[in-house]
Amino acid sequence: MSWDPVYRLIKKIPRGRVTTYGELAKALRLPGGARAVGYAMAATPKGRGIPWHRVIGAGGRVRVPEPHASMQRRLLETEGVELDGGAIDMQRFGWSPARKKPRAQKRKRARSR
DNA sequence: CATCTGACGACCG
DNA sequence: GCGGTCGCCAGAT
Numbered sequence: 588m589s590w591d592p593v594y595r596l597i598k599k600i601p602r603g604r605v606t607t608y609g610e611l612a613k614a615l616r617l618p619g620g621a622r623a624v625g626y627a628m629a630a631t632p633k634g635r636g637i638p639w640h641r642v643i644g645a646g647g648r649v650r651v652p653e654p655h656a657s658m659q660r661r662l663l664e665t666e667g668v669e670l671d672g673g674a675i676d677m678q679r680f681g682w683s684p685a686r687k688k689p690r691a692q693k694r695k696r697a698r699s700r
Numbered sequence: 701c702a703t704c705t706g707a708c709g710a711c712c713g
Numbered sequence: 714g715c716g717g718t719c720g721c722c723a724g725a726t
Contacts, residue, residue, distance in 0.1 A: 619721035621708040
């Protein structure tokens with residue numbers, strides 16, 4: 588898979604900070620494709636120096652199966668991230684992924700669900 | 701080529 | 714606040 592850009596972005600996450608699948612997806616030009624990012628995470632080879640535990644779900648909530656959830660929370664706490672009752676304060680620990688191709692224009696789409 | 705599934709996200713009741 | 718549904722993208726069958 589060509590998830591290199593995803594992994595690379597994740598590696599850039601500063602210690603003590605976290606980001607969400609949605610943010611990553613947006614940064615990778617995959618709006619709504621947060622699932623794809625999640626899929627990439629699932630396929631993320633551990634032991635490659637990829638801080639996968641710094642990637643969380645929207646709202647600062649951990650969207651991970653139990654096995655990894657515990658470890659992830661522990662790792663985050665170790666890095667100084669406060670998991671306030673399981674939810675992380677994105678306003679303080681949320682990290683904005685820098686895009687590789689900054690696009691000044693911000694397209695706004697109307698959703699008529 | 702048709703369908704299902706999944707470490708997601710937003711909306712609705 | 715919780716659970717269910719729909720929409721999104723990519724990979725597997």
